[in-house]
Structure formats: C-alpha cells, structure tokens
Amino acid sequence: MKRLFLVIVLLAVFSSCDLVNSITGNEKDSTVNLYPVLVDGDWGYINSKGVIVLEPQFQNASPFYEKLAAVRQSWGWKYINANGDVVIDGNFNNIGRFSDGKAAVQFDGRWGYINRSGNFVINPRFRNASSFSDGRAFVRSVDYSSYFYIDENGQKIESVNMPDIDYVEYNEFKDGRAMIRDNDLYGYIDKNGNTVVDLKYAEARPFSNSLAAVKISDRWGFISGSGSVSISPQFISVGDFGNGLAPARASSNSFGYINKSGEFIISEQFQESGSFSEDRAPVMLNNKWTFIDKSGNQITAPKFDEVQPFYNGLARVTIYVPNGDEIDELYGYINKSGDYVWYPTK
C-alpha cells in the first residue's frame, strides 16, 4: 500500500504538468459521436440521435478525431472538445485533424505539428504537412524542393534504396506501406523508407485491407505487401478494399464488388461506387447516390447528390436544391438503416 502510494507521488511529480489534462479528460479509446451540421449558415454539432448538442456558432466545423474537432470561429481555427470548449487556440492559419496524438497546423505560413496540449512537438518548418498515420507523415520542404516522410520526432525517413519522391495524393501509411511516385511510376515503401515494391506501375492505389490496386498492362489487379500479385490483373477499373470488398468492373460499364479472391460478390450494376466503410458502401444509380450493405441491398432509394463515407455510425449526405440561378447544397445525416437522423439543412 505504502509503496503504491509512493509510486503515485513520484508519478505525480513527473507528470504534474499534464496531470490537469489527464484528470479532466478523456480516455483515449472512446470516441466522440458528434457530427457537424449547418443551420442558417452557422455550423453546430448533433449527437447520433440528431439532437443539437453544440449550438450553431462556427464558420466551419470538422468531424471529431481523437476527441477533438477543428472549427473556425471569429475567423480563427481552433480545436474544441465534446463540450464545445475551445481547448487549443494558437494563431493558426489552418489546421488539420488529430491522429497519433498530433495535428498538423499552419503557423505564420509554415506547417508543423502540435500535441493535444497545443504545444509544438515538431516545429513549423514545412511548406505542407499531412496527418500522421502509423507514426509517419508526408511533408514538403520549406524551400519547395522536396517531398518526404518524417517520423514522430520530425526526422526525415531515408534509406539507401528509396528514391527522391514526387507528390502523391494518397500519401498516408496504411498496412505499413506508403505509395510513392518518381518519374511517373508508382511503388511502395515500408516505414523505414525501404522500397519494398519497386517503382514500376503507371497507375496504383494505396494499400487497404492488406492489398493495393495496381495497373498492369491495361488491367487492374491487386498486390500484397511484399509486391506479389494476389488478384491477377483483369479489371477495367477498381477501388480500394474496405470490409473485405472492393469496387470493380471487369466486363461492363457498371461496378460491382469483389472479394479478396477476385470473385464478384455483388454483381456489376452501379454507375459509380466507393469503398466500404463501417459495412456500407456508396453507390450511384441514375445519377443519384445511396449506400448498400455487404449483401448489395440499398439502404435507401438513390436520392443524394453527394455522400461521404460512414464515420462513427452516420454518413453525411448532400442534396442540391435550385435557388434562383444558384444551387444550394443542403447537408443531412443518415444512419446505417438509411433513415435521416438529420434532415438536410443549409
């Protein structure tokens, strides 16, 4: 008992600066199920039942990631907690989402990374910076001359067999791999910067569910993390795997979904389709979007003009409403049954 108490005291001494934060908050493993909604031009947040819990008051609002959400208020970007309290406010020009306990922020025109207390953990010394994933982040040097990955200390990831790389849109590490591009050919590196799949593909997509789509002589197939072909190239077009399925079209103008053996589980029938997330995938029919479940059943009739993937149980949907010469975008939320939790508003 005595010893335990002493340990607690010692811990307190070492960590007292952070103690206040840890007492007031916020177990890392739970999520905040709040969703941004636009009401009469201001953003607020609803809960998963569609009840407004943070009054509309923000000029911009993002989803919660690691219990913090980026919002714009009084023309400044800040982070709020689930109570709507501004917990980080630091003269930022722009801010990104929290991941791996860090967020990219633009400060005096330069990008760096802050921790959950709002203190810099990597100085603002980049021209651009992306979110961390798997302990790595993609950045651009301040002098515009190069793109590279950094570790959590801000150190450049380098290896003998990694080329100087160009910009790629999908630059997050997934399944321990990042897609890289040099001289318009794509390959993959591991977290230490070793080129594990040679740069030989004219088109490629990032890893997801341990497979990556690559284009081999006009047909798309999938490779594993070692670079070996695991689904032979046979598709005209594919998307990324999610929940074990990937959008694909082999012989028609329509998309279906294949499993990891390359077999169609949901037949080719959709005009457009996106990856599964939380067991739902966006699909387009007759120029309108809806979602399907893993059996291919539509959860609502196709009626949305835009959709975002399901996140924390809800998906944001957009409908266009003509307003004179212009078109208003109204944002709503549906649940996994396809019911409106928040009817579209602007």
Added chain:
Amino acid sequence: MTNSLHQYKQKAFNWILLGLFTLALLTGCDLVNSITGNDKEQKEKTVHPILLNGSWGFINNTGTIVIDPIFELARDESDGLAAVREGTLWGFIRSDSARLVIETQFSSAGDFEGGLAPVQRPGEAYGFINENGSFVIEPQFDFAQPISEGKAAVRIDGLWGYVDTSGNTIVEPKYSDARPFSSGLAAVETFEGWIYIDEQGNESIKPTFQISTAGEFVDDLAPIETGDGWGFIDKSGSPVITPKYAETGRFSEGLAWFRDGDYIGFINKSEEIIIEPQFAEVKPFSENMSAIRLNNDWFYLNKKSRLITITSPFENAESFKNGIARVQLGNDENVRFGYINQKGDYIWYPTQ
C-alpha cells in the same frame, strides 16, 4: 499502545506523502526554474527601458516603473548604467539608485564597461568618463568604442588603435577598422584583410587566406568570412569550421546560427547540425532561448526541446536578459514595446 503509535506513524507518513503530492502538483511546472534559481537581488536591481505615452522610462524585472518616463530615448543598461537622452543630449541613469546620476550633456555616448564610457560633448572630441561623470581620459579621439577587457578601440586621424583604462596607448593607431578585445584578441583591418592582434599589439592571427569580415572570439571560436564563405577559426588561426556557409553568427551557449540558402539553423562546435535550417532570421541564444523569425513574425525557440515554445507573434523580439525579453508589436507610429518572461507572459504589456 504500540499498535496505535504505529498507526499514528503510518498516518503521519501518509499525510506527508499527500503533502508532497500536493506540492508536486502545485509546483511541478516551476520546479526546474526554482531549482536553478538565479540571484534574485541582482535581478531586482536590473532596469529595462519602456516607452509610455511617447517618453522613455525604466521598469524593474517585475514590471514596476522605477524611473518615470521623461526621456526622449533610453538604452539598455550596461555595467549598471543606462544612457538616456533629453533633447539632443545624453546622460546616464544608475539602475541601483534608479535616478539620473550623470546629467544629460553629451552629444554622443557609448555604453559603460569596466566603469568607463566613451562620450563626446557637443563640438569636442571623444574621451572617457567614470561613473561620476568626470573625464578620466581627456577628449582627444575622433571616435571611441566602449571598453572591453580593459582596452578600448579609439580612432585618431582616421586610424584605429587601442588605449587602456588610464588612457595609455597600447596599440598605435594604424588600422582602418577595429573591433573590441575578446578572449585576449581583437580583430583589426589591414590592407590585406582582417587579422587578429593580441594585448601587446602583436599580430597574432594572420592566416594565409584573406578574411573579409571578422567577428569576436566566443568560447575560443570566431566567425570569419572568406572568399569561400563563412566559417570559424580557433585562437591559433586555423579554420576549424571550414568557411563554406552563406552566413554564420558567433557562438552563444554552445550554438552558432548558420544560413543555408534562405533558411537558418544552428550548429554546435563540432559542426553538427543541432537545429535544421528552418528560420528566416534569428538572434543568438541567451538564457536558453533564441528569438526566431519564421515568416512574418518573431517567436522564441527553446534550446533544450529545440521547439518553438513562445508562440505569440511579435513584430520584433530581442534576446532574454535577466529572465525577460523586450518584444515589439506594431510598427512606425504604432510601435509598442513590452516585456515577456520565459513562459511568454507579459510582465509589461506593450505600450507606446
């Protein structure tokens, strides 16, 4: 009895632990500062110039006005005295007595060092006064620099030499430019570029390569510029950090800044890059902090963490001195000066 005494002891022990625990909570963040604790008395007597309603006065280290703002201009204190100007004439205030001790009477005045300051009365030559304002070296120079290591560079008929604190010539005037002594050496400019002389005036460092700019020795290294760029020489004159940098500053607290292309970082004496080039402008480290400009604004970088820890934007920021630093907000007619502590909190909110 024994049992209850034991219980009492146990309880007392727990209370002490709880006390420690609470103390730790309250003071944890300040603990390191208070352990390293500086000489408080010295700090309290330090004064810093402030601008209030268009006139300059002085505050002490806690942000209390100790000399009313009545001066047209005021400089930082040096050696316990600070130069102030009324109209066109300079005098000096003393920081410990917080009053004007040398009446404003000089058209030009340098900083006190070693108890003396170079001054010039209107229409007269430069001489040196002591802390009572009496000339101890009679006016006789075209120009004179403050004392450093007991010697001052002085100019006579366009040429620089050095005098000691009694006014005795120790280096005849023969150089086209001269810098203060540091670590027993002074940089002087000759027709062949800059060289270093020792305290007897002997040419102590005269390298085979030409030095086009020469800085002072700090911790046995001096920054120099050659045709190949900037580097550092040691006291024997050998270029221990090869001249190749676009620009370098002198060492301070073990680090020197260097510029690579458009961006500035810091190296240590072994020429290891300690802080990658990332700043547009920097001031040398002092009291473990360096003022740095990222893009438009100035902030402060912490030496230990190598991270920016003071993130309020300043128009300009100066080095820390006795725990506080002068910062500027606004410019031109709206210029305001304030002072912050090492946490970035104002001890004097910017005023104009």
